[in-house]
Amino acid sequence: MNSSSKEPICLPSLKILGDYWKLRIIDVLSENEGLRFNEIARQIEGINTATLTKRLKDMCSDNIINRTEHSRADVLYELTDLGKEALPLLHAVNHFSDAMSKYPASKK
Amino acid sequence: MNSSSKEPICLPSLKILGDYWKLRIIDVLSENEGLRFNEIARQIEGINTATLTKRLKDMCSDNIINRTEHSRADVLYELTDLGKEALPLLHAVNHFSDAMSKYPASKK
Secondary structure, X not given: OOOOOOOOOOHHHHHHHOOHHHHHHXXXXXXOOOEXXXXXXXXXXXXXHHHHHHHHXXXXXXXXXXXXXXXXXXXXXXXXXXXXXXXXXXXXXXXXXXXXXXXXXOOO | OOOOOOOOOOHHHHHHHOOHHHHHHHHHHHOOXXXXXXXXXXXXXXXXXXXHHHXXXXXXXXXXXXXXXXXXXXXXXXXXXXHHOOHHHHXXXXXXXXXXXHOOOOOO
């Protein structure tokens, strides 16, 4: 029997993993090089301004995204190098979401 | 610009993915075919009985693990087929954890 404590899970990664909106933001930014707030909002169905503002702020301070202010009216968001490393997380979530539809839910 | 809404993230998957203890349980069970409660507890540093009990119950009803009662004193837990589909997630979490140590944290 192996010990499984060799690779403790890093808690900051769970801040991203467990958050639907952060995963959606990473998804949108992964397909676009630099987006404005309104462009991100438009591509994420159901997100509201307060939620998007809060998530972007958190993700900037976690070094997942960069915020570049070219002018007051021209602020662009993009994934950092670390943010790009979160893409396998997205793929794994999508893989698991697919699997959930393949296998029956609870047997009880 | 692509639409990124093609693969909506399934919300129930985030119940599993964002939980540190559930990921640890999946990790331990992925390396062992059928474990008793005490064996799981022993392999997960820092988990207490109440937390492990609750997580195992949730994961059974979410069809992530199977609970097989051979006798009152002999109950084994193992990953279901769906539970095994969560393993890429564990790898992605480990990948991201590695990346976090490679890139500097916040610049501010």
